[in-house]
Amino acid sequence: MEAELDEELAASFEELVARLTAAGLSPAEARRAAAREMGNPTHLKLAVREAWVVSPWDAAAQDARQAWRGLRGTPVLTGLAVATLALGIGATAAILAVVRATLLTPPPYRDPERLVLVWADLTAAGHPRVPLSGPELSDLRQRTTSFEGLAGIWAGSVTLGEQGEPEFVRIGLVTDDFFPLLGVDAAAGRTFAPTDAMAGPPTTILLSSQLWQRRFGADPDVVGRAITVDGRPTLVIGVLPERFRLALPPDAGIPDTIEAFQLLDRRIPEAPRGQRFVRVVGRRRPGVSLHEASQDVDRVAAQLSREFPSPHGSAFVTVELGSENTRRVRGPVLAVAASVGLLLAIAAVNVLGVLVARAAARRREIALRVVMGAGLLRTLRLALAEGLLLATLGTILGIGVGHVALTALLAWRPEALRLGEATLDARVLAVTSALAMLWGLLFALAPLREHARANPVALLAGARGEERRVGASVRAGLVIAQVALTLVLLVASGLLARSFARIQAIDPGFRAAGVLTFRVPSATPRHASPEAREELAHSLGARLRALPSVTSVGAVSHLPYDSIPNWGGPFSPDPDTGQALPNADYRSVSPGFFEAAGVTLLEGRDFTDDDRAGSEPVAVVDDRLAARAWPGRSALGQRLRVDPFSTGAASVWVRVVGVVRHVRHRSLIEALNEQVYFPLGQAFRNPVAYLVRSSADASALAPAIRAAVQEVDPSLPIYEVRPLSAYLERARSVQRFAMVLVAAFAGTALVLAAIGVYGVVAYTVVQRRREFGVRRALGATRGQIRNLVLLDGAKLTGAGAALGLAGAGVAARLLRSQLWGVSAADALTYAAVLPVVAAAALLACWWPARRATSAEVLDVLRAE
Secondary structure (H helix, E strand, O other): OOOHHHHHHHHHHHHHHHHHHHOOHHHHHHHHHHHHHHHOOHHHHHHHHHOOOHHHHHHHHHHHHHHHHHHHOOHHHHHHHHHHHHHHHHHHHHHHHHOOOOOOOOOOOHHHHEEEEEEEHHHHHHHEOOOOEEEHHHHHHOOOOOEEEEEEEEEEEEEEEOOOOOOEEEEEEEEEEEOHHHOOOEEEEEOHHHHOOOOOOOOEEOOOHHHHHHHHOOHHHHHEEEEOOOOOOEEEEOOOOOOOOOOHHHHHHHHHHHEEEEEEEOHHHHHOOOOHHHHHHEOOOOOOHHHHHHHHHHHHHHHHHOOOOOOOOOOOEEEHHHHHOOOHHHHHHHHHHHHHHHHHHHHHHHHHHHHHHHHOOOOHHHHHHOOOOOHHHHHHHHHHHHHHHHHHHHHHHHHHHHHHHHHHHHHHOOOHOOOOOOOOOHHHHHHHHHHHHHHHHHHHHHHHHHHHHHHHHHHHHHOOHHHHHHHHHHHHHHHHHHHHHHHHOOOOOOOOHHHHHHHHHOOHEEEEHHHEEEEEOOOOOHHHHHHHHHHHHHHHHHHHOOOOOOOEEEOOOOOOOOOOOOOOEEEOOOOOOOOOOOOOEEEEEOOHHHHOOOOOOOEEEOOOOOOOOOOOOOOEEEEHHHHOOOOOOOOOOOOEOOOOOOOOOOOOOEEEEEOOOOOOOOOOOOOOOOOEEEEOOOOOOOOOEEEHHHHHHHHHHHHHHHHHHHHOOOOOOEEEEEHHHHHHHHHHHHHHHHHHHHHHHHHHHHHHHHHHHHHHHHHHHHOOOHHHHHHOOOOOHHHHHHHHHHHHHHOOOOHHHHHHHHHHHHHHHHHHHOOOOOOOOOOHHHHHHHHHHHHHHHHHHHHHHHHHHHHOOHHHHHHH
């Protein structure tokens, strides 16, 4: 086609020459006249090509080639732009994957939007949301009309005695309709059926895919075979799918580490109404809204209040399962996502500044193109090609950065965020690419302002005023925006850091350093009687205390911040008056626990070996309960009415023998309930956790502890061997995660803003080189020239800081829910951030200022 076009144009030219020669012109004059009449051959070829079917593709390819040549011609600027954009795109991709996995991915069940959780509302006792009792679950099943079904789950533990060493396994105790209600089928075998329900210990078990593979080597024949569970033969009826996971909120007390399921006792509808331990999941009927379902549940609650009067009444709370899953992590994740959005904006603004500077450097080239006939559309196409090519390169590199960043996030994630399914999938990549292309369009449009306002004739003539005028305000505006956005990020980072420092300084009420913890069953088939359990605890404690460097040993039913469901109940120093009672957190502990845990004993004594089953019931209370129950009096010797056996009524009187400091064992930052400690022999719990305090490195004791347990009972499984400090760090993990990420983004933004200030000031120094030479010739000192340059940078930084302070005030108010012990208007944070921004800007301006004063006057004037 190109060859035919050349032949056609040549033939037309010769024909025109022939006509002009026939009209009387000489051959030379005829050729000159024909050339004038036909015009520029290149323009003619372009016009013809635009009419060809393949012209859009040809033009796009040509634009891409020219754009690539142009970008390749300025490798430093191009590399800086691509790297900056890749950093923003990569961080955005990684955080988008986290947001999708934590906030946007519904629970992995059938029609998850119809699933709800139903809680009992005991606000008067200090518990807005607590589990339901068996009778309450039965009442809701029979009396509500808005649900297809209501199922229950509780957490427990068993010992597997087959396939090697005994292993302690967390299990979920569920009603037989739990998995059908979720819409989950077994990958092998089946799930529970009503015929599996039996009074007494369960006789069937359902394995998770992870336990099936790890413990049984993925043997398909295990389904339908009996295994030993807690010393009893138990039939394996099925294996759950590999992707199945429990998606219950953290405050439900159902740990993510559940590896098997068994049935709840079918007699739970006959249990006491005050014995609340069942977590209830419901499925709304199609077309029934959450509000309608909640009204239905409230109607039943009103009926139960009339039929079964109680001090607390009957009230329920109905919430969506999906929103409850993300309630605690939504704030930190959104705070990090907002920080990444600001970082992406800062990176993009930085790239815009680079492109505007590049466009200013190419003004003469663009002017030459315009003079030679390139129209606005042609210039726009080239700018679009450059912007989109730059965005594409940034996206390709950014995806690699995002993959590395996401891998690091997954390795460092807090357990509460549940990021196991966070991946750079097609949706995340599509959104990220769309954002990059959008910025590519903006990159393309930014330099056009330079081209549109430029005077080609003046530029080609070398007019200095025209060169200096174009784009200065745009570049300054971009730098001001960068500084402002960076200050917003720095303030947010500073507030989170101050908040985390306050959380770090909270005294949890115990000393975690130097303590190693582990769990063992406190009752096994070999130790079923109270006497055998006491002997086991005594022997194990004595053997552990005999280890080198061990200073104290104790056992407790619940470690601070562990995933065991909380245990609590009512308390009262007065006889039963029928009034609503406050609730306390209960813990069973062995003698020596308070010393091993570093809990301060304020009054009285610790438990002793004499505080066993059959002796006088005693308890140790915390100082908050003592002050509430006996204000202005000593709690020692006082009698307290409690419910250590979870019967639903505070019917057991205990004598207070000690008072300890309040321990923050469920939340570092929330003020929760008072605490009552029972002797382990009088309020038995299974399993228990042992705390071993050492004067040396506690972690080094792990092999010796395992050997000591094996010496006492070789069939006793030991698990979750970890330092007590690990639990404390887990309690701080979400706040630390958000703080570190936001701080990293803020530091990156500060570097980008400094680069932006440097670029503008350096460009200004180049443009004002002749001016500085004249000033020097007229007597200005180097210091005065340097101050002029630094003043330019200070003006940009000051304007950006003023704008950023206003934005930071708004952002801090939005961040208020993530702050603890720090006001959103914390003056110290703002006062600390401003010098950091000023110092970064000063450093960015210092090198251009040195360049402005380093050139000799005669060299500058001669160059002009």
